[in-house]
Amino acid sequence: YDIIYISMITVNFVAATYHQDLSLKCFINSIKAQTSDNWRLYIIHDGEDEFYHKIKKELEDQGYLNDQIVFDHTPQKAENPWGHLSRDYAVDKYLSGDENEITVMTNADNYYVPIFVEYLEQVFEVEGYTNLFYWNCVHSHENGSNTAYFPPMTGRYSLLQAQLQHAMIDLGCVAIRNNIVKQIGFKHEEHDGDWFYFNDAISLIKNPKEEMKKTNKVLFVHN
Numbered sequence: 001y002d003i004i005y006i007s008m009i010t011v012n013f014v015a016a017t018y019h020q021d022l023s024l025k026c027f028i029n030s031i032k033a034q035t036s037d038n039w040r041l042y043i044i045h046d047g048e049d050e051f052y053h054k055i056k057k058e059l060e061d062q063g064y065l066n067d068q069i070v071f072d073h074t075p076q077k078a079e080n081p082w083g084h085l086s087r088d089y090a091v092d093k094y095l096s097g098d099e100n101e102i103t104v105m106t107n108a109d110n111y112y113v114p115i116f117v118e119y120l121e122q123v124f125e126v127e128g129y130t131n132l133f134y135w136n137c138v139h140s141h142e143n144g145s146n147t148a149y150f151p152p153m154t155g156r157y158s159l160l161q162a163q164l165q166h167a168m169i170d171l172g173c174v175a176i177r178n179n180i181v182k183q184i185g186f187k188h189e190e191h192d193g194d195w196f197y198f199n200d201a202i203s204l205i206k207n208p209k210e211e212m213k214k215t216n217k218v219l220f221v222h223n
Helices: 022-032 050-061 084-094 116-126 178-184 193-203
Strands: 010-017 039-045 069-073 101-107 110-112 132-139 158-160 174-177 212-222
Touching: 010 022, 010 084, 010 116, 022 039, 022 050, 022 110, 039 050, 039 084, 050 069, 069 084, 084 193, 101 116, 101 178, 116 132, 116 174, 116 212, 132 193, 174 178, 174 193, 178 193
Parallel strands: 010 039, 010 101, 039 069, 132 212
Antiparallel strands: 101 174, 110 212, 132 158, 132 174
């Protein structure tokens, strides 16, 4: 008899968005195209306004949303451009503390390779106990982000070699178990809040060599 492997891992994607249309649809399609169905997607629009209701209806009418996707909004417009408060809203409202679930904080203008969820299942379940896992990405902006935030790269759509250091990693490059995510939330509002969020998680990891792993594979594009 063939042995059918059934994963116990669920991957949660938490993405903030604000007045996005085409890039948001590309992002949703990249998640719906995954080779594994063990995922849930939480898209949080930053503030309730006419555009939120317009784009939600459009997504529903065009078949982008399904039972695995929550499209919600924060009660009022957050006074920061990075979407971090929207991510914290999703952690509080939707995420459980189940260690068999992992969360990827990301943006709604990114897109992931089709084997992404399947690959994370293998890392977190098959290859041993991991609490934090990270990977490389392709970064679309000139020299990282048109600022000095990232080290110099060779123009648009170049490789970002992620490192667990300040200004050396992108928001969508890390997956963390939910029992840790629920403890730390997403409490940082500044531009570099993604790094401080990662650092909060790292501070709770007792054995970094065993519990934190990296692949040099490119698993998503920051668009």
